[in-house]
Amino acid sequence: MALNRYRLRHKARSGNRAAKRTSELLDRTDRLIGVILIGNNFVNILASAIATIVAVRIWGDAGIAIATFTLTLVVLVFGEVTPKTLAALHPEKVAFPASLILKPLLKLFYPLVLVVNGVSNVLLRCLGVDTSKGGTDQLSQEELRTVVHEAGGLIPGTRRGMLLGILDLEKVSVDDIMIPRNEVVGIDIEDDIDEILEQLRTAQHTRLPIYKGDINNIVGILHMRKVARLLSLDEVNRAALLNETRDAYFVPEGTPLHTQLFNFQKEKRRTAIVVDEYGDVMGLVTLEDILEEIVGEFTTDVASNNRDITPQPDGSFIIDGTATIRDINKALEWHLPVDGPKTLNGLVTEHLEEIPDTSVCITISGRYRMEILQIRDNRVRSVRVYPPIKPS
Structure with a gap:
């Protein structure tokens, strides 16, 4: 029962026979507990009966008390505390060999186990306990976060940070990481063409939004890869520039990052314009911004x-x-x-x-x-x- 169920399933899927055998036993814990307790109680009661008979023949009536005290001490030390402590500290080393014995015993005493479990389940139902609703091994998001934290040296710090970053995507929206509209670098197509060309030559971003007069009137997104070809032409005009732009991709404010990440993948996009409920531009978010939330900043300090x-x-x-x-x-x-x-x-x-x-x-x-x-x-x-x- 002290086995790590996730480690056990991993080993079972990897082909470990002992893990598969143990996993099959744990699939029906009521039957496993039944066969263990049948054997355990049979041995304990048999031992107490034999010890009492021997002690009475040796010490008379006083032998009952002597046998009770002695057998209780022996069973506690050698049959309960010591082996169960060892099993709790090294569950796999104990459980895997024990499954070789327990599985045949379960088949041998299967009818008796069914009877015992049936009577027990009837009593539990009389007490208002629903035996059909067992525990679940599924982890909630917070429980998974705790597992990652407690992994310690088993998972390198950088990978642990990435896993936690993925879990945090549901708590963060595009509003939290977007570039606000007053910091968005874009091109006003109504500016003088020479100013536009100079801005294109000195641009430090891969993609630039193109708008008319106001940032709320975005007409498309221009990729700098296409600009390089345009700048090689003898004459560049606004029509040629607009011809190379791609329709802008708009997303509503408040969109969770995990949703936006899938949307980027579905739409084959890397840049999105964040708008509010009135359609006004709030800012700009990129795929790189979301990836940085997972892997961290691309800097050392x-x-x-x-x-x-x-x-x-x-x-x-x-x-x-x-x-x-x-x-x-x-x-x-x-x-x-x-x-x-x-x-x-x-x-x-x-x-x-x-x-x-x-x-x-x-x-x-x-x-x-x-x-x-x-x-x-x-x-x-x-x-x-x-x-x-x-x-x-």
């Missing part, structure tokens, strides 16, 4: 490579107001609240319940002391954040 977070000599950090709370928590291993605003600017303004007009100091969650450094265009541009105060 997230904090030092994050342009929004600048470490200071006194141990504090100057953080851009547009930095997302999740990125800050991941980079600095903090626990700023993520159930409200997505950005540091939103967190500060929500805490103050107004847009500050001067630099002020605040404390978030009783641990994170923040000093507003710059305010512009009705937004908090930069904040100095001190390391969290350790709870006393």
Whole structure:
């Protein structure tokens, strides 16, 4: 009963005969327990009867007490505590050889086992217990997370992080990882053609959204691979540029990441425009963004490579107001609240319940002391954040 059922099934599927035999016995635990207890009780009662007869012949009536005490001690030490402790510590070493004996015994005493189990089940049903509803070996998501955590050295840290990242996809939506609309780099097709060409030559992204006049009017997505061919032509016009764009792929805000990952696969897409219920553009999310949630950032030191977070000599950090709370928590291993605003600017303004007009100091969650450094265009541009105060 102490066997790891998942390890047992793995070994059984791998062709281990002892594992297959043991797994068959555990498929009907009521019958397995029945045959074990029949043999166990038969031996114990027989031993007590023999010991009592021998003790009475040797010591008379006092032999009953002597036999009871002695046999109880012997059975507890040699028949219960010692072997069961050994079996609990090394279940496979005990269970696999024992299955060689238990399986034939189960066939031999099968009629008796059925009778005993039948009577037992009737008594349980009289007590209101439904014997047909047995336990299940299926794991919930949180239980699976615990299994991954407790795997320890059996699973390397990076792979353990990836497994946990996959489990977390259901808790995170595209809103949490998208590039907000004010940071989306795109091309306004109504700009001067020379400005558009210069923007294409210096673009640092593989795909760029093309829009007319306003980011809410996106007409397509342009891949830089097609731009290289266009730039080799003597004359490039807007029509040729639009001809190379692909229709934009729009997704609603709040879409869970695991759903969006499958949608990307189904639609054969790598970039999606996130829109709200009114059709206004909220931001842009890519397949790479979702993969980073699983495998982690593609850098060795997230904090030092994050342009929004600048470490200071006194141990504090100057953080851009547009930095997302999740990125800050991941980079600095903090626990700023993520159930409200997505950005540091939103967190500060929500805490103050107004847009500050001067630099002020605040404390978030009783641990994170923040000093507003710059305010512009009705937004908090930069904040100095001190390391969290350790709870006393």
